[in-house]
Amino acid sequence: MTVVSRRVRFSTKGEVDMVDVTHMVQRAVEESGLKKGIVTVFVPGSTGAVTTIEYEPGLLKDFPRMLEKIAPRGEEYEHHLRWHDWNGHSHCRAALLGPSLTVPFEDGRLQLGTWQQIVFVELDVKPRERELILQLIGE
């Protein structure tokens, strides 16, 4: 049993951009040499989130529309009034979705469903450079 730490970096295109990071996580598993275990995918920040979804163009519109209903952009947020960065809704959405996801792997392969991808959700109001921490534990 051992722990392997990896970081992956990528750019996002702006608010509610959803980035399929499955291949990055799968590659980290392969390069670790571990065959069986778990990988925790963690967002070190408070305006992004990680989850899984069927990565197809329809849902890339539907999921953001749901987030807009839950925490609308145009409303007043106390965070806005204090910090003037106009991303109070981004923080609320990120805390709701959560920053961590843990995925099992076996035989060196992520055990995802056929139509299930790991996605980073950009919730901030502008394009950003992002980093995910991948913490693998296994043997």
Added chain:
Amino acid sequence: MTVVSRRVRFSTKGEVDMVDVTHMVQRAVEESGLKKGIVTVFVPGSTGAVTTIEYEPGLLKDFPRMLEKIAPRGEEYEHHLRWHDWNGHSHCRAALLGPSLTVPFEDGRLQLGTWQQIVFVELDVKPRERELILQLIGE
């Protein structure tokens, strides 16, 4: 320290069926022989989710009602328009709730609260055969 992989299978009765899987997860812990560690409960699919709740008849109605408000069945979804399987809301709800849950165990017992059960939430629009991956790490 070691990793033990288990899979459990069960049927769901249709949309927003909530299945108490606590005893399946507890049994996996017992059969693993591990005394102390964590178990990651993972849904390999994009129309189901896992969380914890007090498993009593009232909440089995309240929780689906909340989901219906967040991502209503009757609305138009781009996913519907493309794939015609009418479960765009199922995917949105699943990505929001998340596919992974990690629960600690000690002395071979899940460390849940007295009124807290582990539930699989069927979010797809029909009864299905489901499988959960249980990845145990411990000693």
Added chain:
Amino acid sequence: MTVVSRRVRFSTKGEVDMVDVTHMVQRAVEESGLKKGIVTVFVPGSTGAVTTIEYEPGLLKDFPRMLEKIAPRGEEYEHHLRWHDWNGHSHCRAALLGPSLTVPFEDGRLQLGTWQQIVFVELDVKPRERELILQLIGE
């Protein structure tokens, strides 16, 4: 590789109190002697949740306001009708946010973002004594 179990206790001030527990989790990592691994922060109960957020006064108002929209206090809940403890919305919010969070650490430090804190969210309708389970796995 080893597993270290810790529990931390604190009081909450009432409904939607958000408690910054980052320092408690960081201290548990330091006292464990582990340098690299993951810590699972788990809520053993069904009316509280754990996530991360930028812990500043504005968001401590904005996040509860979002929860109030998702699962309003004043509505009828089946849970109320059966148990008369008037916290059906608390249970729904807790199951949505989730009871577990897994955070990586390296060199004995939690790998959080600069503006990211670990928070316990009190969702019950009164002040409570709370306990979190911290399960550390690493080397």
